[in-house]
Amino acid sequence: MTESAADKDDRSRLTKSLTLAGMSLGYAVVQLDVTIVNTALSSIGKALGGGVPELQWVVTVYTIAFAALILTAGALGDRVGAKKTFMAGFAIFTVASLACALAPTPVILIAARALQGIGAAILVPNSLALLNHAYPNEKERGRAVGTWAAGASLALMAGPFVGGGLIAIVGWRSIFFVNLPIGLAGLWLTWRWAKETTPSPYREFDLVGQTIAIGALGCLAATIIEGGTSGWGNSWVVAGFIVSAILIALFLLREQHAEQPMLPLGLFKRRLFSQMSLAGLLVNVPFYGLIFVLSLYFQQVNDLSPFETGLAFLPMMAAVFPANLLAARAAQRFGALPVIAAGALIAAAGCIGLLGIGRGTSYWAMLVQFLAMGSGLGLLVPPLTSTLLGSVEKARSGVAAGVLNSARQTGSVLGVALFGSFVGQINAFVTGAREALVVSTTLLVGAAITTTVRGWSTTE
Structure with a gap:
């Protein structure tokens, strides 16, 4: 008995929907660990020891591995197949989560978080590559990416609430066990x-460039x-910045001359691609x-418990979800670039409104x-992602997704490191938090300006 055209259409829709569900879980579990771990920071510090710098590393080492390896992970998916690569990433992330849950010391926890970051680096670009493959139609792809982002937003939203509850009832280790069934x-x-x-077997790996990128x-x-702890004028800190600058220059030089670079600099000759990559970096510094x-x-x-902290973040995270769903329709009506700019400016307005916070500030004074x-971020991410993917040919979608997410995760690394340095001293915490808000506002406005360069009507 032959399958009817209607049955084939139903099967095709089912395949697309369940593929989207799998990809959304991959992105969601990556995002879940952002808010869940941040909610648990104080509990982890009390249980395993360490101050703000050690807690920064618990967060930052995850994003360093994520940002530095995501380009190679996208290229790996292009070479051997995105499905195989995505599944390997999910397996690594799941095993690493178990190691985090069982970690007896800060050093082992940080090492397991680095392994989680490797898994995350593999998951995100290959999930987008598989979505790009499953949804060849641009409008369908835009809606699928919106759903993919919305799933991650749900994870961001649930993270503080669920994490705070688990910490209060079971303890901080439970926040990593949650990743196993997912x-x-x-x-x-x-x-x-x-x-x-379709694999591209001739795609080679730029191991030299990858090594330099991790080092930089x-x-x-x-x-x-x-x-943040030793002072910006400390000789070791100054030397660190010099070495970082040298490594960044070496990385760009390597990528310019490599036969198959991990970061194809030629992609940045495309204006939309460059705009979206830079905007992604600028937005993630303040958010994370x-x-x-x-x-x-x-x-x-303010002496809130982990559970109360989770509740405090819930409105922000909840606002991301409906904004994700609205973004695709808004982009179709007004254009992607003005929607991205509007989202960045809405988030910047929120940062400006928080500049008056101090010790004991009422939560209700911060709610709006x-x-x-949250709504600003939720509005800009789906059209930003879809626009960048649409600016390159499908054969390079894995690398393109890797560039975007590398830029965004680099922003996350810099945001946690920089803002953590502002608040490293508890007696100056409020002043440092205000400095972080000023920097955040500046960067978000910069992202809006970056998006609108040369007008909103471009179809390039």
């Missing part, structure tokens, strides 16, 4: 429903963290940096600002 479900969905992409990003983050700072502010300055920050 990982198993994502692996099954991908294995059963996702279609493999790690050195820069370590230098910024050390600057402020999550780190505000988590410590609620617990160490939190809603603005």
Whole structure:
């Protein structure tokens, strides 16, 4: 008995939907660990020891591995197939989560978090590559990316609330055990429903460039963290910045002359691609940096419990979800670039409204600002991602997704390192938090300006 056209259409829709579900779980578990871990920072510090610098490393080492390896992970998916690579990333992330849950010391926890970052680096670009493959139609792809981002937003939203509750009832180790069932479900969905992409066997790996990239990003983050404790004029801090600059220059030189670079600099000749990559970096510095700072502010300055801290973040994270869903429709009506710029300016307005915070500031005085920050971010991410993917040919979608997410995660590394250095001394925490808000506002306005360069009507 032959399958009817209607049955084929139903099967195609089911395959696409369940592929989207698997990809969304992959992105969601990556985002979940951002808010869940930040909520647990104070509890981790009390249980394992260490001050703000050690807690910065618990967060930062994850994003360093994520940012530095994501380009190679995207290229790996292009070479051997995005499905195989995505499943390997999910397995690594799940095993690393178990190691985090069992970690007896800060050093082992930091090492396991680095392994988690490797898994995250593999998951994100290959999930986008598989979505790009499953949804060839631009409008369908835009809606799928919006759903993919919304799933991550749900994870961001649930992270503080669920994490705070788990910490209060079971303890901080439970926040990593949560990833295990998510990982198993994502692996099954991908294995059963996702279609493999066409491998490019001649795609080589730029191991020299990869090594330099890890060194440059790690050195820069370590230098910024050390600057917050030892002072920006310290000789070791100055030397760290010099070494970081040299490594960045060497990386760009290497990528310019490599036969198959991990970062194809030629992509940046495309104006839309460059705009979206830069905007992604500028937006992530304030968002993830402020999550780190505000988590410590609620617990160490205003004496909130982890569960109360989770509740405090809930409105911000909840605002991201409906904004994600609205973004695709808004982009179709007004154009992607004005929607991205509007989202950045809304988030900047939220940061400005928080400049008056101090010890004992009422949470209700911060609520509207939190809603603005969350909705602004939720509005800009889907059109930014879809626009960047649409600016390159499908054969390079893995690398393009890797560049965008590398830029965004580099922003996360710099945000946590820089803002953490501002608030490194508890007696000057509020002043440092205000400095972080000023920098955040400046960067978000910069992202809006970057997006609008040469007008909104371009189709390049």
